Amino acid sequence: MKKYYSLLLLCLVVLSCKKEAVIAPKTVKKHLYTLSDDAMEGRKAGTPGIEKAAVYIENEFKRIGLTTFDTLQNYRQTFTFTNRRTGAEITSSNIIGVLEGKTKKDEYVIVSAHYDHLGIRKKEGQLDSIYNGANDDASGVTGVLALAEYFKEKGDNERSILFVAFTAEEMGLIGSTHFGKGIDASKFVAGINLEMIGKTSSFGPNTAWLTGFDRSDFGTIVQKNLEGTGYSLHPDPYKKFNLFFRSDNASLARLGVPSHTFSATPIDVDKDYHQASDEAETLDITVITETIKAVAKGTESIIKGTDTPTRVIIEEKDK
Structure with missing residues (x-):
């Protein structure tokens, strides 16, 4: 009996130290x-700068302990495409890490953001020529990395989670489109895309908005899970900008996946969008942190497998 209690005590200590x-x-x-x-x-995309970012993301995936996707030998899904504007051939990579599900490993939830931006653009009279893309979309990739570590540590995801940093979004959703061509979309339960989450939204503190809210019940599930948290999710207030089809969620949505983009930035008045002034110092770390926490809490039941969003509604003209 004494041995039994000693073993029990040891188990409790181990659990408490987790x-x-x-x-x-x-x-x-x-x-x-x-x-x-x-x-x-x-x-x-296609520059030494994005290669540095790719290495950083890869190293973080490795540190966290994610595995590789499908038949890939490493975290990179490398491909070559033609730049629509210049005609140049560009080779770049999506960076993909997997956290395998406990009981529903063949059902996937994708957590994504694009890690490319606009590069260096020299303009007369402009001192800063580096378009750092802090909000667009280093903030989103930050969310992907933070959520990967969070769910890895939590260890209770029944469904498999793919964490993806897409390339060449700024050139026309190139990376996510390439990714979509190689998957069985029927196995993808939901898409959680993060885009520009570094500023307080027009709805006020502790709020975010979701594109394509009325195209599935994904947003309603998130709202339900956020009840009582002090954080709220709202439908995209910028319908005239057609944002649902302007971010990487669209590539999966066109395949029927309930894939939506979370954002917090008041895009209609944001002076830093696609400007050299989009620097980390202009963003609010608390806003980013609380938004990532809200995404984790809001999508928890989907990742655990207790909620399954309805397939997204896409009209024929949008395909």
Whole structure:
């Protein structure tokens, strides 16, 4: 009996020492400032700058303990495409890591953001030529990395989670389109895309908005899970900008996946959008951190397998 109680005590000690899953502002700031540093040279697809960002994301996936996807030999899904504007051939990579599900490993939830931006653009009279893309979309990639670590530490995802940093979004959703061509969309239960989450939304503090809210019940599920948290999710207030089809969620949505984009930025009045002024210093670490936490809480039941969003509604003209 004494031996039994000693073993029980040991188990309790081990459980109490287990690392708690947290999303810490310090980690958020580290990712954001690293990815939007001048050393990344604006992360334009096909440049040395985006290669530096790719290596950083790969190293984080490895540190966290994610596995590789499908038949890939590493975290990179490398491909070549033609730049629609210049006709140049560009080779770039989506960076993909997997956290396998406990009981529903063949059902996937994708958590994504694009890690490319506009690169270096020299303009007369403009001192800063590096378009760092801190909000667009280093903030989103920061969310992907933070959520990967959070769910890995939590260890209760029944469904498999794919964490993806897409390339060449700024050139026309190239990376996510390539990814979509190689998957069985019927196995993808939901898409969680993060885009420009670094500023307080027009709905006020502790709020975000979701594109394509009325195209599935994904947003309603998130709202239900956020009840009582002090954080709220709203339908996209910028319908005239057609944002549902302007971010990487669209590539999966066109395949029927309930894939939506979370954002917090008041895009209609944001003076830093696609400007050299989109620097990390202009963003609010607390806003980013709380938004990532809300995404984690809001999508928890989907990742655990207790909720399954309805397939997305796409009209024929939008395909």
